[in-house]
Amino acid sequence: MKDFFGKxxxxxxxxxxxxxxLVALFYSGxxxxxxxxxxxxxxxxxxxxxxVGDAAFSTVADLWNGYVxxxxxxxxxxxxxxxxxxxxxxxxxxxxxxxxxRRLKGLCEFKRDQARFRYVAARVIGWSPSPSQSVMxxxxxxxxxxxVKAGMPVVTNEGLVGRIERLMGGVAEVMLIVDxxxxxxxxxxxxxxxxxxxxxGDRDRFTARLLHVQKGxxxxxxxxxxxxxFDGLFPPDLEVGYVMTEATQQTGLFxxxxxxxxxxxxxxxxVLIVAGTVEPAADGKxxxxx
Amino acid sequence: MRGFxxxxxxxVFTGLIGSLTHQxxxxxxxxxxxxxxxxxxxxxxxxxxxxLTVAAIGLMEDGFAGGGVIGLHTETLLLVFLLLxxxxxxxxxxxxxxxxxxxxxxxxxxxxxYLILALLFDSEFRGAAxxxxxxxxxxxxxxxxxxxxxxxxxxxxxxFFRPEPRLFFDG
Numbered sequence: 495m496k497d498f499f500g501k502x503x504x505x506x507x508x509x510x511x512x513x514x515x516l517v518a519l520f521y522s523g524x525x526x527x528x529x530x531x532x533x534x535x536x537x538x539x540x541x542x543x544x545x546v547g548d549a550a551f552s553t554v555a556d557l558w559n560g561y562v563x564x565x566x567x568x569x570x571x572x573x574x575x576x577x578x579x580x581x582x583x584x585x586x587x588x589x590x591x592x593x594x595x596r597r598l599k600g601l602c603e604f605k606r607d608q609a610r611f612r613y614v615a616a617r618v619i620g621w622s623p624s625p626s627q628s629v630m631x632x633x634x635x636x637x638x639x640x641x642v643k644a645g646m647p648v649v650t651n652e653g654l655v656g657r658i659e660r661l662m663g664g665v666a667e668v669m670l671i672v673d674x675x676x677x678x679x680x681x682x683x684x685x686x687x688x689x690x691x692x693x694x695g696d697r698d699r700f701t702a703r704l705l706h707v708q709k710g711x712x713x714x715x716x717x718x719x720x721x722x723x724f725d726g727l728f729p730p731d732l733e734v735g736y737v738m739t740e741a742t743q744q745t746g747l748f749x750x751x752x753x754x755x756x757x758x759x760x761x762x763x764x765v766l767i768v769a770g771t772v773e774p775a776a777d778g779k780x781x782x783x784x
Numbered sequence: 785m786r787g788f789x790x791x792x793x794x795x796v797f798t799g800l801i802g803s804l805t806h807q808x809x810x811x812x813x814x815x816x817x818x819x820x821x822x823x824x825x826x827x828x829x830x831x832x833x834x835x836l837t838v839a840a841i842g843l844m845e846d847g848f849a850g851g852g853v854i855g856l857h858t859e860t861l862l863l864v865f866l867l868l869x870x871x872x873x874x875x876x877x878x879x880x881x882x883x884x885x886x887x888x889x890x891x892x893x894x895x896x897x898y899l900i901l902a903l904l905f906d907s908e909f910r911g912a913a914x915x916x917x918x919x920x921x922x923x924x925x926x927x928x929x930x931x932x933x934x935x936x937x938x939x940x941x942x943x944f945f946r947p948e949p950r951l952f953f954d955g
Contacts, residue, residue, distance in 0.1 A: 503832060504830070504831040504832045504835075507832040507835065507836075508831065508832065508835045508862075508866070511835050511836065511839045511862055512859070512862050512863070512866075514855075515839070515842065515843075515854075515855035515856075515858035515859040515862065516855065516859050517855070518854040518855035518858075519853060519854065519855035519856050519858075519859050519901065519905045519906075520855075520905055522853045522854040522855065523853050523856070523905035523906045523907060524905075524907055526853065526908070529854045532854055533846075533854050535847075536843060536844070536846050536847030536854070537847050537850060538847075539844065539847045540799065540844070540847045540848045542799075543795060543796060543798075543799025543800065543803075544799050544802065544803060546799070546800075546803075547799050547800040547802065547803025547804065548803045548806070548807075550800075550803070551800075551803050551804050551806075551807040552807065554807075555807050
């Protein structure tokens with residue numbers, strides 16, 4: 495018997511190994527409850543490695559997801575940064591347009607209110623070159639071809655800017671009223687006090703001086719100064735500036751009054767060149783240019 | 785003892801692969817590397833210890849399967865073991881390619897035998913179509929894992945037992 499078992503040990507052993515699970519399969523296949531304790535024990539056997547595997551791969555997955563999220567966040571951050579840059583640019587552009595629109599609207603309103611004149615709209619394309627120079631002039635993008643002539647007044651909706659000094663091809667140089675060479679006859683609106691407005695040449699302040707104001711004249715702070723029209727250079731009643739202070743400085747027989755121009759020269763972008771007057775038609779309406 | 789170590793590696797691999805596929809959400813086609821262990825056992829152990837190791841691996845698979853029907857995986861693996869033993873002895877498939885091919889064929893046979901046994905003995909079995917659909921994908925998914933599993937098993941086996949270089953993957 496011992497020899498037999500020794501001779502056929504493998505065969506017997508493997509046969510038993512084949513039969514035992516077959517029997518188990520036979521019974522548990524028909525009714526799973528029959529071998530439930532064994533099934534539970536086998537399932538429990540799988541638990542430790544499943545816990546270890548789950549913990550390991552969860553950690554790896556978390557790290558990976560974190561990395562992917564980080565990459566995503568970085569990409570998102572870059573995208574948002576570009577978007578912010580683009581939107582900031584767009585915002586600045588829109589603000590610029592809004593400011594320009596406001597300025598142009600002001601000019602249009604001025605043009606409508608002052609319909610007695612014929613205008614040529616122009617854009618400021620240059621300033622007098624050196625801050626050390628007392629000459630104060632701007633360059634406009636309009637020239638002779640646009641009907642612009644030397645001496646023509648230049649205005650904005652805020653007031654008088656200056657006059658065309660020189661024409662050079664397609665551009666025109668304007669002498670500002672704050673230029674020390676500038677002379678124009680003005681008056682204090684509704685008071686009849688007249689004088690000569692001379693630019694102070696002070697670049698930082700853009701101010702002017704009202705000269706030849708007779709002693710005892712009624713001049714108050716914030717009085718409006720307008721062109722008198724007496725000099726034949728500028729049409730009458732164009733706003734020029736305001737009296738800065740009541741305190742007047744005496745020069746000989748006359749007083750000198752500091753004037754703050756109505757125009758903010760620091761922000762000058764578009765102007766109107768007064769190219770002539772418009773004659774009223776027979777029916778009282780505005781007619782053609784003179 | 786060699787059989788136990790083999791079983792232990794199979795246990796770790798099966799558990800980790802199950803967890804990995806679960807994490808990846810690829811539970812439809814889980815690779816089955818147990819056939820690599822079966823082939824290794826056939827080629828490196830004597831028949832009875834090899835059969836015992838295979839039976840233990842089968843029982844472990846029954847446990848991983850949820851312990852529903854006891855013996856289904858064990859019986860399937862033992863039958864495939866017998867078939868592969870015959871095949872490997874007859875064809876002397878001891879090269880790397882031969883061993884991988886044997887494991888792949890074994891996997892195919894395993895799924896068919898499993899299906900037959902489940903249909904015969906498991907009264908609640910309803911997944912025949914799923915098993916058939918998964919046969920080829922499982923073979924494909926398992927293919928790249930077999931050389932890796934065999935290499936690891938061989939390395940561990942050599943480290944612990946220093947067996948004679950009887951078989952494949954020498955060098």
